[in-house]
Amino acid sequence: MKTQYYTATSIDGYLADDDNSLDWLFQFGELEEIEGVNDEYPQFIDQVGAAAMGSTTYEWLLEHENLLEHPEKWPYEIPTWVFSTRELPAVEDSDVRFVQGAVAPVHADMVEAADGKNVWLVGGGDLVGQFHDHGLLDELILSVAPVTLASGAPLLPRRITTPPLKLTNVAKHGEVFVALTYEVQRFGEE
Numbered sequence: 001m002k003t004q005y006y007t008a009t010s011i012d013g014y015l016a017d018d019d020n021s022l023d024w025l026f027q028f029g030e031l032e033e034i035e036g037v038n039d040e041y042p043q044f045i046d047q048v049g050a051a052a053m054g055s056t057t058y059e060w061l062l063e064h065e066n067l068l069e070h071p072e073k074w075p076y077e078i079p080t081w082v083f084s085t086r087e088l089p090a091v092e093d094s095d096v097r098f099v100q101g102a103v104a105p106v107h108a109d110m111v112e113a114a115d116g117k118n119v120w121l122v123g124g125g126d127l128v129g130q131f132h133d134h135g136l137l138d139e140l141i142l143s144v145a146p147v148t149l150a151s152g153a154p155l156l157p158r159r160i161t162t163p164p165l166k167l168t169n170v171a172k173h174g175e176v177f178v179a180l181t182y183e184v185q186r187f188g189e190e
Contacts, residue, residue, distance in 0.1 A: 001111065002138040003119040005128045006044060007155070008177075009142050014152040015123055020060060024147050028176050040171070040179065044141070049117025050110040051076055052103075054127040055084035056153070058096075067091045079113045081106055083127055103130045129158040132184065140165065140182040143173065163187060 008025055009015060016022055053061075065073045071092040079095040082088065083103070090096050099106050110119045121128045121137070131137045142155070165182035172178055 001114065001116060001118060003107070003111075003121065003131060003136050004044075004048075004139045004141060005121045005123075005131075005137060005156070006141040007123055007143070009144055009155045010147050010149045010152075011144060012148040012150065013155040014149040015125060015155055016060075016153040017149050018152050020056065020153065022060075022064075024149060025145055028145065040173075045120075047118050048078060048120045049114030050079050050081070051120040051122055052081040052083065052106070052110060052127065052131075053122040054124045055082060055086060055088060057123045058082045058084070058088060062089070062091070079110075080122075081110060102134075103127070103136065104134045107131065107134070107136050125154045125156045129156055132156070132158055132160070135186060137184050139168075139184065140180075142180045142182075143177045144180060145177060160184075 007015060010024065017024060061075070062068060065075070067073055068089055068091070071094065074091045074094040076094070079097060081097045081099050083099055083106075085100050088098060090098070107119070121131055128137065140156070163185040166185050167180065168183050169181035170178065
C-alpha cells in the first residue's frame with residue numbers, strides 16, 4: 001500500500017494558473033487520450049482504494065463537470081475525502097466524506113477504507129505537503145506538460161532536500177508529456 005500524489009504539472013511546478021484554470025493543460029486534449037497516459041492511468045486507478053483532495057480541487061471538479069446537476073459524472077467509485085474548513089455541497093450518490101483538521105487521523109481511515117489498495121492524493125499541493133510533513137506520502141507521479149505558468153497553484157509548496165526524492169521511473173507520453181515517478185525517501189532508507 002502506498003500513498004501517492006498523481007498529478008499533471010507545468011515545467012515550472014504549477015498545477016493551475018492564477019485563475020485556478022487548467023486551460024493550459026486541456027489544450028492537449030483529454031489526458032487519458034494521450035499516448036502512454038491511456039495505458040498508465042487505468043492501471044494506476046485500478047490500484048487505488050481511497051482518494052483525498054482539498055476544497056479547491058473539489059470545487060473545480062464540481063464546476064468543470066457540472067456535478068451538482070449531473071452527479072452521474074462523478075469520476076470516482078472509491079471513498080473520497082475532501083479537506084475543507086467550509087461547508088460544501090455533496091455530489092449525490094457519491095462516497096464523498098468532508099473532513100477538516102490534521103491529515104494523520106484521516107489518513108488512517110483512508111488506509112482502512114482502501115483495504116490494501118493505494119491512497120491517491122488528488123491535490124492540491126498544500127494538502128499533499130501536509131501528508132508529506134507527517135511522513136505519510138510515499139510516491140509522486142508527475143505528468144509534466146511542456147508549458148510554464150510563472151505563477152499559480154504550486155505543485156508541492158514544501159522544501160524537500162534531505163533526503164532528496166528518489167527517481168524511480170521516467171516515461172515519455174506521446175510528443176507532449178514526460179511522466180516522472182519519485183519515491184519519497186525517509187532518513188535511514190536507501
